[in-house]
Amino acid sequence: MVVTxxxxxxxxxxxxxxxxxAGSAQVTVTARSAATLERFRGTQVRTSTDNAAAVRGADFVFLAVKTAQVPEALASIRDAIDFRRQVLVCLAAQxxxxELEAAPRLLYAIPNTAVEIGRGVTFLSDISAGPEALEALKGLFDSVGTTVCVPYERLGAGISLASCGAGYALKYIASAAKVGEQMGFTPEESARIVAQTVLGTSDLLMRGSCDPEADLRKVATPGGMTERGVAAMEEAGFDAAVEAGLKANNW
Ligand SMILES: NC(=O)c1ccc[n+]([C@@H]2O[C@H](COP(=O)([O-])OP(=O)(O)OC[C@H]3O[C@@H](n4cnc5c(N)ncnc54)[C@H](OP(=O)(O)O)[C@@H]3O)[C@@H](O)[C@H]2O)c1
Structure with a gap:
């Protein structure tokens, strides 16, 4: 598969x-400045500052610019892209x-940054590309994590859970690590202890039936320290805080 x-x-x-x-695609990346593309030096990723030239030969053309940059980026490829063979994949869900009517074969893809290490979550929504293109794109994103196909209206929920969700997970790790510092660990020690705890707990959860309430019951034995701590978190508004964060941007 060829992706630009x-x-x-x-x-x-x-x-x-x-x-x-993952070896799942031959990839070319573009940017406005050559400095941005330095990051890819020494990797298999090809680079270019010429959008129109870069889209030639691609099966999928990803639009991964900020919302306000979309019109200019789209204008730069409009005449080069051939919608009989190529599909536009927009990463700017908003x-x-x-607004993308000029693209007759369109899909949305909302990955999170963990796709870089093969452990991402990506939401896909087909607008007009068709089932074959959706299946091919799903295969591509499956090579770098988990993929969920949803209607466009549910992309916002996906963004909350998985894209902003990465930030919310970091917020928990940062808060817990600060408390660890108060308890005598260095900032780095504390952050590593909490991050490893979240990683190991998630791995165990994913190996089973992925029922967090059931796993919580296993670690929070009645009358024990964990049960007392979880009750204190709930008392302090933990569940309400999580819900407020997840629903803050729903669209
Ligand atoms: N960050 C996330 O976790 C995430 C997740 C899912 C979706 N998204 C969406 O993805 C989009 C990009 O987000 P981001 O966080 O990756 O933004 P970003 O870090 O600012 O990256 C945007 C890139 O687009 C390049 N660019 C801008 N105009 C261009 C043009 N005309 N031609 C070629 N390259 C151009 C910029 O290049 P220069 O550096 O050379 O200016 C920059 O490297 C946003 O719409 C966002 O909502 C983000």
Whole structure:
């Protein structure tokens, strides 16, 4: 599969490096400045500052620029892209299908940055590309993590859970690590202890039936320290805080 990614920033770059590591696509990434593309030196990822030239020969053309940059980026490839053979994949979910009417074969893909290490979560939504293209794109993102296909209206929920969700997970790790510092660990020790705890707990959870309440019952023995701590977190508004964060941006 041949993929061109217009915009080699945080998420475009993560996709490019993830696909290249997985060997699932031949990838070209573009950016406005050559300095942005330095990150890909020494990798399998090809680079270019010429969007129109870069889309030639691609099966999928990813638009991975900021929302406000979409019109300019789209204008730069409009005449080069051949929609009989090529599909546009928009990563800027807030640019609605109506604003991309000029793209008759369109899909949305909302990955999170862990695609770079093959452990991402990506939401896909087909607008007008068709089942074959959706299946092919799903295969590509499956090579760098888990993929969930949803209607466009549910992309916002996906963004909350998995894209912003990466930030929310970091917020928990940062908060817990600060408390660890108060308890005598260095900042780095504390952050590593909490991160490893989250990683190991998630790995165990995913190996079973992925029922967090059941795993919580196993570690929070009645009358024990964990049960007391979880009750104190609930009392302090933990569940309400998580819900407020997840629903803060729903669209
Ligand atoms: N970050 C995430 O976790 C995430 C997840 C899912 C979706 N998204 C969406 O993905 C989009 C990009 O987000 P980001 O965080 O990756 O932004 P970013 O780090 O700012 O990256 C945007 C990149 O686009 C390049 N660019 C801008 N205009 C261009 C043009 N005309 N031609 C070629 N390259 C151009 C910029 O290149 P220069 O550096 O050379 O200016 C920059 O490298 C956003 O719409 C965001 O909502 C982000």
């Amino acid at each position: 990614i217009i915009g080699g920033g945080h998420i475009g770059g993560a996709c490019a490096l993830g696909f290249a590591s 640019v609605g299908p109506a």
